[in-house]
Amino acid sequence: MTDLRIGCQTYTWEMLGDGFAGGADDLLDAIAAGGYEGIEITDAMIGAYSGAPDAFARALEARGLTLVSLAVASRSGFTEAGEVEADVETARRWIDFLARFPKAVLSMGSATVMSDGPREAKFRVAAEVYNRAAALGSTMGVGVAVHPSSHHDTLLFSRADYDALFALLDAETVGWVPDTGHILRGRMDMLDTLRAHAPRIRHLHLKDVDVDGTWAMLGHGACDVGAAVEVVRAAPRFTGWVVLEEESDDAAADPAGAVRTNRETLRRLLS
Template identity: 30%
Template sequence: MITYGCQTYTWQMNLNCYQDKLTAILDVIQQSGFRGVEAEVFMLGAYYENPKLLSGDLAERDLRLAALTLAEPWLEMEETAEERANADKLIRYLQHFPEAKLILVQLPGKDHMNIASRQQTAIACANAIGKRAYEAGITAAYHPNSPSGSVFRTEEDYGILFAGLDDRYVGYCPDSGHIARGGMDPVKIFTEQMSQIKHVHFKDYDLQTSEWRTMGKGTIPHPELISLLKQSGYQGWIMVEEESAYAETHPDEATRENGRYLSQL
């Protein structure tokens, strides 16, 4: 069964207004017809020190924690002491939500200098974290992104990533928008990597204008991707993550529009 949820990056783009507002965000997600939430750690606010509080507030809204995201630079072949402490704290937290995934994201740099080295350090750290998560009963998945300073952005980069990830411990979290923005065909990437997909992100992108769009208003064939996932037997989350200019100023309204779009599918 495929279940739909929201990634809180939609609100994170306007962090000054929405940090420490996860409770209100949960209300919008629930009202929009979604069933779960994924957040970067710093969006949790006080919930990060009190997993029972989060569990209770999710249950009140008939929502589930789908995943939490760890975003770090990972510029050395081993995690720094701070990076390791952050990862281990998150793994311990997720043990209160054993069905939720640990999503790993390398923070983009400012440029592509030393890209080969940065690719290898990201892979090494992701594999190490994934192994510790696996030993703690948590499923981890790597999420490539597409800003200009990202190290896994193009089809060539993806080949390096998939060759390096240890699939015993780290799965793949495809993001339809980032794939398209990197010049690739989302259907092709999903098809080729289906066996490694553990978690999914959807966001729409217009290839003609090179702009993020609200779901259904871009050029990415999300209905085809949904059919492909269903035919493959995928049973997991699809998280809608909006990055459009409209969502940056109107995240609640954009989320409601996305909910209506998905209900029509």
């Protein structure tokens, strides 16, 4: 079994919008203080470091953190045919950035419906973007993966959606960052879904929801944390990183406190 390393995703702060007035260094400080080894930062939260990979590497090293992944989104939802070239170019720029960080993954956000049109066409556009980005990543030694979401207008909500997209993606180059919370909100069988596409798994997003699909602090919802981790640990290309992310009301009130509590909870759940 692969040894586990634990990271933290920065969306916990990003979701606050104007309610968060800090910067990337504040996130690094909070995550390091919370007991994490690694960080998955979003393109929206990396701030001034976006054009300065060497400076970001020094900031991480000073806090004993490893960059697990950089998560990117697009206003096109990766589903607009007229935006394919722009989306691929954005991916290329971040791949160049990540080449500075050994084994860090480019996590591309969920294909999302942004305009009218047949769903089948949107799946094809998203697949083109993901496949081309992954091909670029391969030339630079940077892994690329898809991170499905259950948020509004996602194209990747149900198991049928996952299966439809993955059937269009190159099996060797395009990875998957599964998210337990989003899988459960899609009313899927979490463990069966993880097993079905295990060869694509690069790292795991661990989140919890209650039976109604409302975000909950880790260990307070319907997610069988131990079982999910064991399935992922057996995946052939799993990097060993489990990334905690928190979107509950508790996190909105005190993001640093919430991620610190989740880290303590995971220690207890996996002991």
